[in-house]
Amino acid sequence: MRMHSPSLPELHAFAAAARLGSFSRAAGELHVTQGAISRAIARLEEHLGVALFEREGRRSVLTRAGADYLDAVGPSITAIESATLAVRTRRSPRQLRLSVPPTLFSHWLIPRLPDFSARHPGIGLSFAPYRRDDPLSAPDIDAWIRIGQADWPAGITAEYLVGRELVPLCRPADLPQLRTPADLLARPLLFHTNYPGNWAHWFANVGCAHGPLVPAADFDQVSLLVQAVIAGMGVAVVQRALVEPELAAGRIAVAIALEPPVLLDRGYHLCRPAGRAPSPALENLRAWLLEQAAACA
Structure with a gap:
């Protein structure tokens, strides 16, 4: 019986380039040269009779035919890799x-x-x-x-x-002074470096108008934000799931409890x-x- 399937090296080169959007990055992941990736994909395109990629600036982007082919063969490539690794490592299914x-x-x-x-x-x-x-x-x-x-x-x-629920945090001792969302605007606002829009999102969803929101300080970790709140540096807004232990222990408090809560995308x-x-x-x-x-x- 004639075999119509391309070789596994060609399929791996195609899948890696499609996922990474770059022949050179695919070469790095597969530990081969960029030329080897280019030749493997050229052979695959010749075998299939269609173009699988087109250039957009420095990126290699799938054509419609390439995207359809990836949808069809991608799960099988993953399944082969997983099955092979399981046999080689003999990892317990438990x-x-x-x-x-x-x-x-x-x-x-x-x-x-x-x-x-x-x-x-x-x-x-x-x-x-x-x-x-x-x-x-x-x-x-x-x-x-x-x-x-x-x-x-x-x-x-x-x-x-x-992780979608967003809550403003303060010290428990500050709760009596924080009755409305506007009260938070009078406090130093602490920001998360990676998500600087969290405060604007929260104020917009509670209908609280404000001017420019300027961070009193920003931190790249939630644990540091929490420590800053405990130390009295200001108030922060954080995903509730990430501060459950601190809330349960009473080290911090939700400054303004809302129902329904403010949600992130x-x-x-x-x-x-x-x-x-x-x-x-x-x-x-x-x-x-x-x-x-x-x-x-």
């Missing part, structure tokens, strides 16, 4: 490897993990280092928790967990490649995470 952002990991997930272990004592968990630019395709990772909206890359299944999602069938262990973890998230709503 062992899960996850990647979680450090802030959510320490403030939301870790306090809950003893409950998961008690319910599923046979499932082992290990955690991969967090990488902000992770393409969510590594075959040795079962699932990722990542912050995002609805614009996930093609081939990624994402389910919302927590972004939040933390459980992500995995759509073409990779979840193991029973991953299904157990997924169900548990969704249950924990629902309890926070």
